[in-house]
Structures are given as C-alpha cells and as structure tokens.
Amino acid sequence: MEIQPVPSTQAPLELLLEADPSPDSLRGYLPRSRCYVARDGDELLGAYVLQPRGDGIVELMSIAVASTLQGQGIGSALLRHAIATAAESDARRLELGTGTFGYQLAFYQRAGFRVVAVERDYFLTHYAEPIYEDGIQHKDRLRLTLDY
Ligand SMILES: CC(C)(COP(=O)(O)OP(=O)(O)OC[C@H]1O[C@@H](n2cnc3c(N)ncnc32)[C@H](O)[C@@H]1OP(=O)(O)O)[C@@H](O)C(=O)NCCC(=O)NCCS
Numbered sequence: 412m413e414i415q416p417v418p419s420t421q422a423p424l425e426l427l428l429e430a431d432p433s434p435d436s437l438r439g440y441l442p443r444s445r446c447y448v449a450r451d452g453d454e455l456l457g458a459y460v461l462q463p464r465g466d467g468i469v470e471l472m473s474i475a476v477a478s479t480l481q482g483q484g485i486g487s488a489l490l491r492h493a494i495a496t497a498a499e500s501d502a503r504r505l506e507l508g509t510g511t512f513g514y515q516l517a518f519y520q521r522a523g524f525r526v527v528a529v530e531r532d533y534f535l536t537h538y539a540e541p542i543y544e545d546g547i548q549h550k551d552r553l554r555l556t557l558d559y
Pocket residue numbers: 429430431474475476477480481482483484485486487488508509510514515518
C-alpha cells in the first residue's frame with residue numbers, strides 16, 4: 412500500500428462521502444485541505460483529508476476506506492499516517508468531529524484521541540438528510556483531539 416498526497420481536484424469524492432455524507436460540506440472544505448490517497452497499484456484503498464486551522468491545530472476532516480476492504484487494518488494505517496503527517500507540519504494538536512456512538516469512536520480512541528466536547532444537535536442542524544447508523548439517528552457530534 413502506498414499513501415500519497417493528491418491535488419484536491421483529484422480527491423476520491425465518492426469514497427470520502429462515506430465518511431461525510433454531505434457533498435456540499437466536502438466541496439466546501441476540500442480546496443482548503445490536503446487529501447492523501449492509499450492505493451495498491453491502480454486499486455483505490457482509502458483516503459483522508461487534513462485541514463490546517465491555524466495556531467498549530469490541524470483537523471482530520473474525513474477518513475474512509477473502500478467498503479469491501481474495511482476491517483483489515485487499512486483505516487488504522489491511514490490514521491497513523493494522518494497523525495504523522497500533521498506532526499510533520501508542526502501541529503501541536505490534531506482534532507476531529509465524529510458521532511456519539513459506533514465503531515468509529517473506538518477506532519479514534521484506540522489511536523489516542525480524547526473526547527473534549529459535545530456539539531449538541533450538530534447532525535440535525537448541519538445536514539439536510541437525517542443520518543442513521545445501526546438504526547439510531549446521529550444527532551450530536553463529539554469533538555476529539557490528540558495533543559502531540
Ligand atoms: C472508519 C474507517 C476509516 C476505519 O477503517 P478500517 O480499514 O475499517 O479500519 P481498521 O481495519 O483499522 O479497523 C478499525 C476497527 O473498526 C472496526 N470496523 C471497521 N469497519 C467496521 C464496520 N463496517 N462495522 C463495524 N466495525 C468495523 C474493525 O473491526 C476494527 O476494530 P477491531 O480492531 O476491534 O477489530 C472505515 O471503516 C470507514 O471508511 N468507514 C466508513 C466511513 C467512516 O465512518 N469514516 C469515519 C467518519 S467519523
């Protein structure tokens with residue numbers, strides 16, 4: 412597997428929409444972000460997007476692995492790469508927002524992220540369509556951070 416930066420115009424939109432189901436939100440932040448793509452030859456395995464927020468803070472805007480390849484360690488490798496990439500840019504903190512339940516929360520906490528805040532009603536006020544997972548509607552968003 413090779414992980415390489417790509418211009419935002421070449422970001423794999425369909426894949427990234429698995430992590431953030433709003434095309435408007437994705438198109439809004441991509442031009443101000445850096446996208447990294449994991450490939451095995453011609454096969455697209457996964458991708459993540461980092462955005463510098465100033466004052467030594469970088470946000471992981473999105474991370475996704477192709478649906479047929481999830482659960483094989485590719486996401487954890489991408490997350491480690493994202494943490495290292497942000498550190499190389501002299502970040503002092505990596506931040507992200509995620510739902511209040513689901514395997515993703517364990518995925519991030521296993522990598523060292525800590526919950527620092529709850530954004531109540533975030534998914535109700537920022538998305539046109541309701542988002543369901545495991546039959547439960549996502550309403551609130553957690554902010555997680557990893558301090559270097
Ligand atoms: C989150 C994501 C990037 C993790 O990538 P991955 O390659 O599946 O991650 P890993 O294989 O390293 O596994 C991480 C853990 O999540 C679990 N997991 C991965 N996919 C899962 C799924 N669809 N359902 C339940 N658990 C899952 C794995 O079993 C593993 O847990 P374990 O170590 O206890 O077995 C990937 O599952 C994904 O793209 N999901 C859809 C998009 C998304 O939700 N992005 C994050 C938005 S906050």
